[in-house]
Amino acid sequence: MSDKKKNTPKFSFNSFWIYIPIFVILLGLSFFNSGSLASRDISKNKFEEILKANDIKKIIVENNNVAKIFLKDEAEKKEEHKQLTESPFYRKGTPLYTYNFGDLQNFENQIDHEKEKLNLDFDKSNIEKTSLLENIFNFLPFILLIVIWLFFMRRMSGSGGSGGAGGQIFNIGKSKAKLFDQDTQVKTTFKNVAGLEGAKEEVQEIVDFLKSPEKYTKLGGKIPKGALLVGPPGTGKTLLAKAVAGEAGVPFFSLSGSDFVEMFVGVGASRVRDLFKQAQQKSPSIIFIDEIDAIGRARGKNSMTGGNDERENTLNQLLTEMDGFGTDTNVIVLAATNRADILDKALMRAGRFDRQIYVDLPDLHERREIFEVHIKPLKLSDDVNIEFLAQQTPGFSGADIANMCNEAALIAARNNKEAIHHQDFLDAVDRIVGGLEKKNKVITPREKEVIAYHEAGHATVSWMLEHAAPLVKVTIVPRGQSLGAAWYLPEERKIVQTEQMLDEMCATMGGRAAEKLIFDKISTGALSDLEKVTKQARAMVTVYGLNDKVGNITYYDSAGNDSFVKPYSDSTAKTIDEEISKIIEGQYIRAIDILKEHQDKLSELAEILLEKEVIFKDDLVKIFGTRPFDQEKENEVVNPNTEE
Helix, strand or coil, X not given: XXXXXXXCCCCCCCHHHHHHHHHHHHHHHHHHCCCCCCCEECCHHHHHHHHHCCCEEEEEEECCCEEEEEECHHHHCCHHHHHHHCCCXXXXXXXXXXXXXXXXXXXXXXXXXXXXXXXXXCEEEEECCCCHHHHHHHHHHHHHHHHHHHHHHHHHCCCCCCCCCCCCHHHCCCCCCEEECCCCCCCCCHHHCCCCHHHHHHHHHHHHHHHCCHHHHCCCCCCCCXXXXXXXXXXXXXXXXXXXXXHHCCCEEEEEHHHHCCCCCCHHHHHHHHHHHHXXXXXXXXXXXXXXXXXXXXXXXXXXXXCCHHHHHHHHHHHHHHCCCCCCCCEEEEEEECCHHHECHHHHCCCCCCEEEECCCCCHHHHHHHHHHHCCCCCECCCCCHHHHHHCCCCCCHHHHHXXXXXXXXXXXXXXXXXECHHHHHHHHHHHHHCCECCCCCCCHXXXXXXXXXXXXXXXXXXXXXXXXXXXXXXXXXXXXECEEEEECCCCCCCCCHHXXXXXXXXXXXXXXXXXXXXXXXXXXXXXXXXXHHHHHHHHHHCCCCCCCCCCCCCCCCCCCCCCCCCCCHHHHHHHHHHHHHHHHHHHHHHHHHHHHCHHHHHHHHHHHHHHCEXXXXXXXXXXXXXXXXXXXXXXXXXXXXXX
């Protein structure tokens, strides 16, 4: 019974239900006031009998076909009429009989003749009368049009009959921001935000400004207007803003940039005005605008395709509110975006967003802290090594790590385990980076042999080069779009030297070099390798200035204004192409030379890979011995590198 009660839908009141009893009441009043409840239809003989008895006081002809007959007071007391006059529905002064006479002219001639003949003294009158139902049916098309119009207006204006801002057509210019105050406290604090130490220090000052502004204003300082959180997706910008709301304990207005956009002209600017008006009334307060690039895009950049005037009006209103005449209100604007390069310069200047806080991808130490947060609700086995997992996930954002922990839990549940083991986390990394294993993919023995030598070529060259990342794991099981995958252990470098880039390129070309050396043929399996080395070589020549012939010149424009302009001459373009080709071919020949020197070990490694399908670092140590350039450090991490 309790389950049934829980599943029973709750009663919800709708304002439209009020109109139903009102309509019933009006219909009832019309029915009871008609005065026809106690009247009785009579025949021609009965009418003539009443007429000749001179009992009629008044006759009213309705709509030229029905006669309403009113009797005299003394006539109502007669025995033949008492049955009707004593009815509970009868009211004094209402017609007692109704007579449908047919033709009006004949009826009038009859009563005139009888009136003159018998010297009768009743009155007669003609009226046109319609009922309430007839009136409703006459106006029904107009009523339906009004109902349909109201329905669509409510749908267009937002949340039907919710009653909130934007719920009615007249509130469409109101702000859609969600307010978090003492009634709806935000429980997220800086303790829930792992890593991001620099960003947390910046926003901690904003919290201090709001908690004790006199500490700063007494020295003549001004409270900053806003802070812009910039960084890649999934790094925790929105989470950081929630933590600010939880720490500050002041009213917090949260909304997205797209909430200002509407199909009606002028709505965006109106919502901006209403938002800041509400924030000023509750100051000190915080306004958080997520994905501000939806309205903050640089103006005048869309002249070729036609600019969006409505979005520009919204941006202009935002600029005015952030730096208008009323600058004495303690309202701080936080905004988040991962596309700061396209924002309008007027929005980015000091006085509006005084601070730009860059929220970068987490490093090794921060990834370890993020793992500690996300594994708390998980049931872990004793063999889980958080330090190793942090090393194995370079380039992962906080959202990626959360997804990885969830994926590991799903994998463990799929295998009917009681707890999540370390291998489940490793499988989750493989699943996220490489995709699902495709064990049923049809691969011929010849193709499998080519793939094995290709991956063995990568492993051999990377093991023999000083600056190449040492291999950790190789597999020839198809995964995602790749036919094989090699996992390496590179350093997290802040700067990269020329020798390091060349060694990485040589190791990348090791797969194709092994195919050429062993089979004297090459295949399309090195597509991702070629794409990678071509980008690296082009960056060396045109971006980083690492080529002697082109020189210390970069053709990179960080502002992104060179999309339609070639910043070098045709002769320089030819030189660039030649140097890129020379770098790639040089590393390709170098890889072949290394593989020729260790061809027997290359074949041994490929045979083991064909047999086991997956090999690890220990297998390479058995074949090649200890790596001669073993410079592993504590902060080394594992990075997947997949080849097709």
